[in-house]
Amino acid sequence: MDKVKTFVARNGALIGLVLLCIILAIGAPAFLTGANLLNVGIQAATTAILAFGETFVIIEAGIDLSVGAVAALSSMLAAYTGASMGFPPALTLVVCVAVGAVFGAISGMLNAWMRLPSFIATLAMMSVARGLTLVISDGRPIATSAAVNFFGGTIGGMPVPILTMVVMGVLAAVILNLTTAGRAMYAVGGNMEAARLSGISVHRTQIRVFVLSGIFAAVAGLVIAGRLHSAQPQAADGYEMDAIAAVVIGGASLAGGKGRVWGTFVGAILLAVIRNGLNILNVSSFWQQVVIGLVIAAAVSVDTLRRKEDTH
Amino acid sequence: MDKVKTFVARNGALIGLVLLCIILAIGAPAFLTGANLLNVGIQAATTAILAFGETFVIIEAGIDLSVGAVAALSSMLAAYTGASMGFPPALTLVVCVAVGAVFGAISGMLNAWMRLPSFIATLAMMSVARGLTLVISDGRPIATSAAVNFFGGTIGGMPVPILTMVVMGVLAAVILNLTTAGRAMYAVGGNMEAARLSGISVHRTQIRVFVLSGIFAAVAGLVIAGRLHSAQPQAADGYEMDAIAAVVIGGASLAGGKGRVWGTFVGAILLAVIRNGLNILNVSSFWQQVVIGLVIAAAVSVDTLRRKEDTH
């Protein structure tokens, strides 16, 4: 019982999510079908994977605005090297992940070595990545190979986006909880000076979180392209906001030092459920945005109200 | 001489801006003409006004993602009450500013009373404001009255957007530097607990910064609509990023407690100069995004490199 309590207490907007699901299940019978829940999972996958990567950065007290653009660029390069340069499929996947890592590393180095605030460093890299995506694609979608499309398909009836999300989530949790590198992220985000005085390499940690974020973005890019069988120049446009929102809804603080993969996951699912639910309820496109805003505010408030009670 | 030194040291990316202007003046003779500099001023005005409002919030350690959407909604309501409800022009301006204030107040109350992280509170309000803009306008632009168009025109040869920017900048500087409310923003952003124990009302300060940000957004909305002679449903889409970037380039920290109006102004001008300059240099539009990213990174780095030297 106590375990359940701490679990709920530590995991962000879980109560808000549960309440929302109950309301939707009552309001729209189509919501609680197995097929639709799988859809929600698939639709949450991209945001969740981007958000897992973003979790590293936010825990370290940074912010990564470039994740959407990096997802677009890395998947575009996978498509381009496959279609126009004849790279073998496996190699295009390597290219994709490498591009993510390199872009992350550049953001990280700008942040650590050039002392650019991460907001500015990643805003700059976002612009660079978007521009390069357009340059490479000439503004047109490029069809992707089977290797990429695999990430949008199913395997034994299970959608690969969901599997990928689970794998990346577990990976993120392992890194954050079990490795020294992960613990250093909490330390640097929680008190940079203390971390430095304890001999933790702050710069290395800063670069590392952005590299991880870039790699996770590249994987998210594969899922997006795999689902569309093509790399789109405007893919994942604005997704960074969803990713950051998922992390923050999940209980992390932009001030750093706090955050958990499970919370981020709840945040990403919450966002996907809201959008799926409003679609199913056929809320008009104009009102939809109003309702999305209200539901996000309400769902996260539920969590804060509950915590407020706890402290008294 | 010393005064000049501290002035430069305190004012963010000023050196980056000056260097950039020198490069542009050499590379593109058209850049340094009076007419073009006026253009830069006009083009910077919207970002600058939004960013002045954002400065309050960031100093108080918050973030306001709703400024673009609030600008759109408040100017749309000015247009709507004028065109469809026959409000007299002066009253439509009051409506516009009031809407900004009310939306800011809601964000502020969500942040202060419901303890929603400002990122979430304003993300929610951004969505609500965008949605309401579409609902009210039915997705169509609405023509604006002469009262609104005044903000996009000229007065005695001087562009009103520039004048408005100056007035709002002075107003922001007065509030931040000379009033107790402004100093309280620095105090709360610098150390909330210390401010609270010194008798500063943290909640009131939190609400206040968002109200101010909303009002500034409304004024920016008037300038945008005035320039376009119509309120656009998608007006100022994504401008929040530019506004935040201007504030951070200007030397503020997202951790709060720091920031100056003059720095924000430099940040806004820097962004406008980059875009204007690349246009004039005929950089291809795909490459332009790449170059924008690189120039932002470089310009802000110049500032950090210089400061690095200072501390050693």
Place this chain on the structure above:
Amino acid sequence: GGGTQSSSSADKVVLLVSTLNNPFFVDLRDGAQEEATKQGVDLVVSDAQNDSATQQNQAQNAVSQGAKAVIINPVDSDAAAPAVQTLMPSNLPVISVDRAVTGVDVTSHIASDNVAGGKQAAEELAKAIGDQGDILILEGTPGAASTRDRGQGFKDEIAKHSGIRIAAEQTANFDRAEALDVTTNLMQSNPNVVGIYAENDEMGLGAVQALGNGAGNGVTVFGFDGTADGLKAVADGQMVGTIAQQPRLLGQKAVEAAVKAIKGEVVEQTQSIEVETVTADNVKEFQ
């Protein structure tokens, strides 16, 4: 043949395009570029990234850039008016392309008719589903002129077909990935749907993807634009049809008009580029 001698060696023409994040406008630009090369003028492209204010900034900057003529593809027709007015004092020829500039006498306007396109789409989709059943509309970006016009043309026509019911209309912002999710979701709540009207091909292709993922077979998708991917989908039988605009031709004609105006020749006030209904029968002609 570059036989025609232009007035000076490289006159500059600025093309203000609403966005290049979309193959349609990339084609438009390519058509313009080809024509410019042919005519020996210097084409400078400014991308407003779908923001009216940015477009106005770029219009102002065109003068500093030394433009001899400006081609504008407005982000929004109304908002483009003051932008174009800033060019008036310098007496530059202004050509609008794809979308008009409200209330301003531009030198020439070259466009296809979106309302007519919507109507044609409705007629063809109705035929394809046998005048019977539920349909979905995937709307473009809320508030965009093309969204309004295509929606209006389509719905006015569908209203005449009493057997057809619009079960749901939701936006997917002209975006393929969004259309994939939105269609998947809508098929959950509207399993009886037999037809989908997508206000551009990108969204149509997203819908095709969603249906292919098992949501339902026998659902007819109709697109708009006639992009390369869209035409391929029609040829492959994934979409039953699309409304072909001719973006390259739009771009070509715009530059042609600009060059004429620079030389002081007479230019037609409006040039209408036809939109054509493309189905499996005639798709070869467009590819």
Place this chain on the structure above:
Amino acid sequence: MTRLSLVGASKTFGPAKVVDRVSVTVEPGKVHVLLGENGAGKSTVIKMMSGIYQPDEGHVEIDGKRVTLPNIDAAHRHGIAVIHQELNIVPELSVMENLFLGELPSTAGFVSRRTMKRRARRALQVIGLDEDVTRPMRELGAARQQMVMIAKALMRNSSILILDEPTASLTSRECERLFSIMDDLKAKGIGMVFISHHLDEVARVGDVVTVLRDGQVVATIDAQAPEDTLVRLMVGRDIDDQYPREAQEPGETLLKVSHLTTKGSLTDVSLEVHAGEVVGLAGLVGAGRTETLRAIVGADGYDYGSVTVCGRKLPRRNIAASIDAGLGLVPENRRDEGLILDASVAENLGLATMVPTATLGFVDRRGQRRRATRTAGRLRIRMADIKQSAGSLSGGNQQKVVFGKWSMADVKVLLLDEPTRGVDVGARVEIYELVNAVTASGGAVLMASSDLPEVLGMADRIVVMSNGRVSGQMPAADATQEQVMALAVSHMENSKEGKSTTWTRSRHSWHATAH
């Protein structure tokens, strides 16, 4: 044989040369004490010995060989461990992770939690701290956090240990524990540098003392030198009376606390403070002194009871109303609760007076600057400029700024929580003079302190707390440390387990150990 020495080192920040050709040596098995007023340069000296700062001139020698310590890692490799003056903890992480920060036990990059837990328990045992090592660090009080940091430094098994004011937030029991550990380390041949403002500790642990004044070495002498001599060397004058209390005739009741109760921390706390009176609040760690002060000022809520100032009942949890009524709190933790580190000294000093002195919402800039300058002068805050950031002041001077904020506000009832923590002897007397000034002008002071001599020396009346209750009170004139401590541990004696309490006399003060 000298293990570590700093040779002719200087350090300049901006225009100020804060350390001027200082030499300090550390011998194996010896404790070298650094003494000096706040801002004399002690912390800067040890930072140059531990790789945090590099000397602008002069150098570091280890075992007679000249070395450079470019970073903390280099110092670690040379066997140097440091306990810093400011707590360097990561509040969100567990106690054990804080202990092992920077060198978590791991295999192939994976943390070995079991090893870490085991070793963490052992490390805490060494210093006698019984704490769940998986608890988040933030849940521990300052004293326990400090003990964890001490354990962390000890864990390194270094040959040189540097301790910068480790006893500032410790109570007598923990101090004595630390000193006996230091005795053991001496026996093992470990060389140490020790900084403290408690002069009684110098002779207890030290071998030699180097006294710094204004960044320069004044003298290096035997640690057994009499306290007066040390004081004279430090401040350049004699301090006749360390506790210069000027008692007043108590007047009307200014502060009345009745039956204050907060579930889990305070039970039925009642006390009164009269005009002209200083009331000392004594007790052990966790007795509830801080909670009481915070509840009074409205920083925390309470479940039951009332607070009355000058006959006016205060609303709960409303700091502004409390300040309006004439209350002011100097909190326990200056960095987290007292100061805005990035803001200037002037701004910090004016924080509580800014709103009341404003006209139409505009800050009285000139008046505020004048008052701040006057206050800074009166408190002798050592700084280059009143526009300097509060964070760049030395620890003791930061404390004076927090105090100065309320002295500027002319409070009627001043609540002090460990007011002289980390403050040098001279400045301490200055703060006491300010306490006198408050009572002389008809104000009242309620002072929570773990420094028993301070309570006995400055309070007119002593209220003792024990386990969240008031366990007794007495006039200070006839109180003894024994009586106070007996009341402070009364809850332990009353407990059914029948724990017995042993009394030991330390130079520092009396302390009790429950068995």
